[in-house]
Amino acid sequence: MTHLVELPKDWPAEIGEQPERARWCCSQLEMGNILFFPGIPFELPAQALEFLLTQQQSGARIHKNIAYRPAQNRLTGYAGGSPEQVARLREIMRLYSQRAIQFASELLAPYAAHWHVDFTSFRPQQEKGRQIRESARNDLFHVDSFPTRPTDGDRILRIFTNINPSEPRVWLTSETFDELAARFAGSESMPLPRNFAGLRRAVLRLAGAAGFKSLARSPYDRWMLRFHHFLKAHRDFQANGPRTRWEFPPNSTWLAFTDMVSHAVLSGQFALEQTLIISRQSLQLAEKAPVKILERLAGCTLTLS
Ligand SMILES: [Fe+2]
Incomplete structure (x- = not known):
């Protein structure tokens, strides 16, 4: 299960002299915990926040969020x-x-040299009661997997900020990936992943190297995307799975590996989020990474690179 680790707002300022603190923060995240700051631990102008609060999203049924690349x-x-x-x-x-990103590069210094900066999002819609197709619903337990941006075993780290001045953002978390894999991986609906044959791997690796990243989906990426859909459709787990409720108050910030922390967003409006793809080479607890957990269960390599 996921725990909340609360840190003081001035925590990053001390990191420079104490790299073991940065490694400790990385380890907490890799264990499936959430790092929580009761304020916004970096500067955002008040006028900018006011502008965001006046924005409403267009085409909401097509786009989940406003994205910035x-x-x-x-x-x-x-x-x-x-x-x-x-x-x-x-x-x-x-x-x-x-x-x-600047904040994360101090807080989580061991990751910064090798991470890949992914998208930024703005979520101006009220999550409660949102009408959206099942696989895109935020209010059902899931672990993140991006259909168009495979990670090949690298990790999905997300930084969230609730900019709503009066309403908390409410999450449920359930079991972490290691527990979910023990429960579901290898079942009839979620058979263990298998490695691709050598030729197929070589072709997909070439596609990735040539810039066609979305085509280069490894056995790991395929299994994780299938698991994302499987868990959202699992009525019994959604209704009866173990759960903890968290309220992230106005102007708070939190970070989590959302490929490890199973989460459901129950309510909240107006959040900002930055995604970073963390290289599996820079992890502190590599054996806890979802790809390693699945490779141990499957008994084979599941990445292309
Ligand atoms: Fe998610």
């Missing part, structure tokens, strides 16, 4: 505003992305 400085999922509004929103999300 830091590498291309590109905004998607937002089509409602004037060119000035679009530019302002992009600028604010760029700022959040930069500050959150």
Whole structure:
């Protein structure tokens, strides 16, 4: 099960002299715990937050969230505003992305040299009662797996900030991936993954190297995506699985490996989030990574690289 580890707002400032604290934070995350800050541990201008609170999302049934791609400085999922509004929103999300990444590079220094910066998101919709297809629902327990961005065994780390001035963001967490794998991996509906034949692996590896990342889905990525859908559709686990309820108050920040922490978002509106893909080479507790857990159970390699 997941525990909440609360840290003081000034924690990162001390990290420079004490690298063992950064390793401790990494280890807490890798054990399936949530690092929680009761405030926003980096600077975000008040006017920027006020602007975000006035935004409503367009095409909500098509796009889950408004996404920002830091590498291309590109905004998607937002089509409602004037060119000035679009530019302002992009600028604010760029700022959040930069500050959150800078903060994480101090808090979790061992990861920073090899991580890949993924998307930033803004979630302006009320999660409670949201009408959306089952595989996209946030209010059902799941561990994250991205259909279009396979990680090949690397880890999905997410930084969340609740910018709602009055309402908490409410999560449930259940068992962590190691416990879920012991419960479900190898069952009739979730047979253990198998390695691809040599030729297929070689072709997929070439596709990845040539830039067709979404095609280069390893046996690990295929199993994790299937498991994401399986767990959301598992009525008994959703209704009766063990659970802990967390309320993340206004202007708080939390971090978790969401491929390890099973989570369901019950309610809340207006959150910012930054995703970082952490190289499995830089983990402190590599044996606890989902890919290692599955490889132990399956008895074979499940990655392309
Ligand atoms: Fe999720």
